[in-house]
Amino acid sequence: SQTIHQWPATLVQPVGSPLSLECTVEGTSNPNLYWYRQAAGRGLQLLFYSVGIGQISSEVPQNLSASRPQDRQFILSSKKLLLSDSGFYLCAWSVHPLEDTEAFFGQGTRLTVV
Amino acid sequence: KNQVEQSPQSLIILEGKNCTLQCNYTVSPFSNLRWYKQDTGRGPVSLTIMTFSENTKSNGRYTATLDADTKQSSLHITASQLSDSASYICVVSAFAGNNRKLIWGLGTSLAVNP
Numbered sequence: 119s120q121t122i123h124q125w126p127a128t129l130v131q132p133v134g135s136p137l138s139l140e141c142t143v144e145g146t147s148n149p150n151l152y153w154y155r156q157a158a159g160r161g162l163q164l165l166f167y168s169v170g171i172g173q174i175s176s177e178v179p180q181n182l183s184a185s186r187p188q189d190r191q192f193i194l195s196s197k198k199l200l201l202s203d204s205g206f207y208l209c210a211w212s213v214h215p216l217e218d219t220e221a222f223f224g225q226g227t228r229l230t231v232v
Numbered sequence: 233k234n235q236v237e238q239s240p241q242s243l244i245i246l247e248g249k250n251c252t253l254q255c256n257y258t259v260s261p262f263s264n265l266r267w268y269k270q271d272t273g274r275g276p277v278s279l280t281i282m283t284f285s286e287n288t289k290s291n292g293r294y295t296a297t298l299d300a301d302t303k304q305s306s307l308h309i310t311a312s313q314l315s316d317s318a319s320y321i322c323v324v325s326a327f328a329g330n331n332r333k334l335i336w337g338l339g340t341s342l343a344v345n346p
């Protein structure tokens with residue numbers, strides 16, 4: 119069966135520090151991978167998606183970047199965190215494009231920038 | 233502007249009771265509609281996904297209905313349990329030019345009390 123791992127679960131980082139969140143999927147090949155952010159009182163916002171190794175599409179311009187160094191690994195990064203980067207970050211995967219099929223989400227990372 | 237609006241914003245019911253959550257959308261044209269359950273501090277889990285041609289779909293004690301003419305969907309929970317306490321999010325997959333995108337509602341927060 120397929121599983122998705124996302125870590126860390128919680129993170130407190132000072133403003134200006136770097137960020138690296140990792141997500142891995144097991145039990146499937148060539149998944150579509152996604153990073154979402156969920157801010158308080160707001161719906162989920164798609165940040166990045168990837169349909170293959172090294173292929174990254176950005177949905178919104180921001181202080182963050184994503185990379186896919188391996189087929190089932192998706193990394194969310196920042197060189198210098200801003201207070202506005204605080205939020206709940208979710209990694210997800212799907213077999214087909216997300217708009218056509220259900221997505222499977224990780225447990226999320228609660229990021230607090232102080 | 234595409235929008236997905238959910239009501240009520242929050243709801244408290246007693247264990248064993250039924251409840252119905254509402255989702256109204258203005259998305260057009262529309263591909264599919266899904267309902268997710270999100271426990272506090274966790275990632276969303278898919279409950280149902282319906283295309284425009286389906287008007288009802290069940291998943292255990294959860295039954296979703298869709299009226300594509302009035303652009304309304306509902307999620308009915310039967311014989312509620314304490315574990316049903318969560319946020320329920322309505323998501324619509326919309327056509328945007330040659331692409332599609334998911335539009336997330338803000339969710340209904342359900343509390344089931346003993």
